[in-house]
Amino acid sequence: MSDELRHEQQFLLRSLRDLDNERAAGDIDDADYAALRDGYIARTAAITRELAGAEVATSAISRGWVRRMLVVVCVVAVGAGAGVWVARQSGQRLPGQSASGAIEQSSSGILASARQLNFSDPGKAIELYTQVLKLEPDNAEALTYRSWILALTARAATGSVKQLALVTAVNDLLRAQKVDNEYPDAHCFLGIVYFRFLNSASLAKPQLDTCKAMNPPEEVQSFVDAIVADVDKALAK
């Protein structure tokens, strides 16, 4: 303890010398110089008395504890406040998205995220396709897949809601074909919607034939063949 007091005493004596230099350099004006000098001298005298065996001023100790407690309270408050703020600002992470920040995604980036949600989270996927269509109103893939998911989810609905959803899906699929007539998915999905959801084999037939003619991917080939066969059967009746 006395080592620390001696160290502090030396520091204060050095501070008094520094203070004179600072005043000479014009950094401290006369009034501040006098106030600081008096303060350092008083502290030096108190330490000197303490070193000589006098009692430590208890008020100084209690002030130190109050200050420490205040610092702790402030740190805890900042920490808790920051935690609540971060929690409130967080949101659902999408496939392909990083855990913090975000590079402003292009339409192809949003499409890639949407594709991964087609079946796991259709509502979110529709939201993302709509986001793409805001950036690119003529994006054939977004038009097609938003319509397809809408039609799939409409099956569970009834009455006018179902009707409205299916009409919207058909219109958007037709628009997708208008934008890019060589995009097979728009033809395939429209054929399925006509046949399975609107019970119209005659409207479905040309769409599914176009779809088949465009060589759909191998993994859906058998599905397309099966539905074309069903359509042909229905038309034969």
Place this chain on the structure above:
Amino acid sequence: MLGVEGLAGPLGRAALLVGLIGAFFGLIAAVMGTRNEDEKVLRLVPRFATLSCVSAIAAFAAMEWAMITRDFSLAYIQKVGSKSTPALYNFTAVWSALEGSILLWLLVLTCLTSGIVFKYRTRITDPMVGWAVATMFFVGIFFFILTLGPANPFAVGAPGVLDGPGPNPLLQNHILVVFHPPILYLGYVGMTVPFAFAIGALITGRVGEGWLVETRRWALFSWGFLTLGIILGSWWSYEVLGWSGVWAWDPVENASFIPWLTGTAYIHSVLVQERRGMLRVWNLSLLVSTFSLTILGTFLTRSGVLNSVHAFSESSIGPYLLSFFAIIVVVSVALIGWRGQKLHSPGTIDSPLSREGAFLANNVVFSVFAFVVLLGTVFPLIIEAFQNRQLVVGEPFFDKLAVPAGLTLLFLMCVAPVLPWRKASGELLADRLFWPAWGGIGALAFSVGLGATGFAPLLTFALGGFAGGAALRQLVLATRRQGLRGFVGRANGGMVVHIGVILIAVALAASNSYTHSQELLLKQGVVATFDGHTFELMGFKEESDARSTVVAAMVRVDGGKTYTPAITKYKSIGTNIGTPSVKSSFVKDIYLTIEPPVKVSSKTAKIKVFIKPMVMWLWIGGGLMGVGTVLSAFPGRRRKPTDATSALVPSETSA
């Protein structure tokens, strides 16, 4: 029998093993020699440091050799090597994935350890040096264990592999991949040196100001490289990623930014300790935080726990890094607690309106900023670990934090350089801030005259002018007294760094607030107009080689030079990577990207155009920060730490 091409693996593994042995015996020699005050044993330390350094160099050379000769017997080469990767990117592919980047870390660390041992070879018997060197060996052992265990770059791969996919496409289309990672690593790893001396000071109990003097230049050196690495990373992001931004608060960016924030706080607050004997615990805590955050950042980015453009594949390195992080934090906190009495600061702040008061405010802002960025980065990870929910803390959160923090720091940069130690009077402040304040008013009037709007950007320009004025005032006063030497030394070099920071802040405010963008469907022969500029599609350029096919649209801008935004399809990976093309000037950048799908036959191209003001000043500001750091590191004819801020330098006083 092994062919020459199969030798890199065994040689590399052997070198790493020898290096580990060297570092282990180096640690033993440093600890035993220091504890027993045995000079004979301590004299062995340089030999072990050299052995582990030479071994790491040999291992790195073996890895480069394996990469250059496409030695597909190694799993790492199978992962990132390819016969079709051009020579330059093949060379940099060594640090393009987890194992190689840890090897690069090890190389820098062992070289630094050797450098420290060489520098202090005549003082190796000093216990503080001994414990610092032991700490560096300890860190080195950890990284040797990583390279021999979970991140072994010399692991044998599956037989019969004759080619690989090459490095991540984003790491093979810009020259900055040569500079950005090694420079960033110099910054990260360099922080080991001041950390090691801090540990040495704590163990020996010499926690006064002496250890700061030993490490001041090393801390500055590391901070400078970290700064440069971050700036180069932003430039690389701008030139490569095609979204026209420089900073996205991606976890990897944050992992480098958080230690930079604590490091910046340290190089400011260390001045207060040198001058006023205050903030001892705080400075030690900042150093420990900075070093441990580099390890935590490595965990975040290299363990695959976070999904990011930088995150490497899943690996078993995570638990090792987390355990090491925990050891560092626990040991450091325990040592600080142990030395609690000795760390008591004799000085107090006489007035908040003083240089030490400004540094304290600066430290509070930097620390809160670092803490909240850290929280935002790890929060999704914590929630995923405990609740299995995948969350994101988006860019708006970080922006909401960065704007007030940045403005507060700019304000402090206006006032702090003119403040004296202890206490400032109103008249003194009014006198010293007069011209800088006019700088702020001038900057505000100039930007309003140019049509700038918005509270935050206008406040940034005004504070930028004010802070620039304060920094220039200091430099003018110094150069008047000392001529060109007035740019040299910590205070004056620091002002050059401040000017660089101000340029970056102003450029960021301008480019973030006033960027215009538009997607243009360009048809060959038809001129389109956007934001006062003309764009004409002149045709397409298609190039193909074994590695990739590049389709570039040739776009003439403002009837002048033709720019070529491109899309590269990497054949072995099947990934399309867009490459922007930028027309740069001091006033604004015209940034072009081509949007997929590209149909060359249709003679049309969808081009996204960004008009971005003042981006070039970001890179100029970054360069000035680098220059200022070098100037700060020069000793010059500097004042003693205890001199008054306005005191004359020694040569003048003697004259």
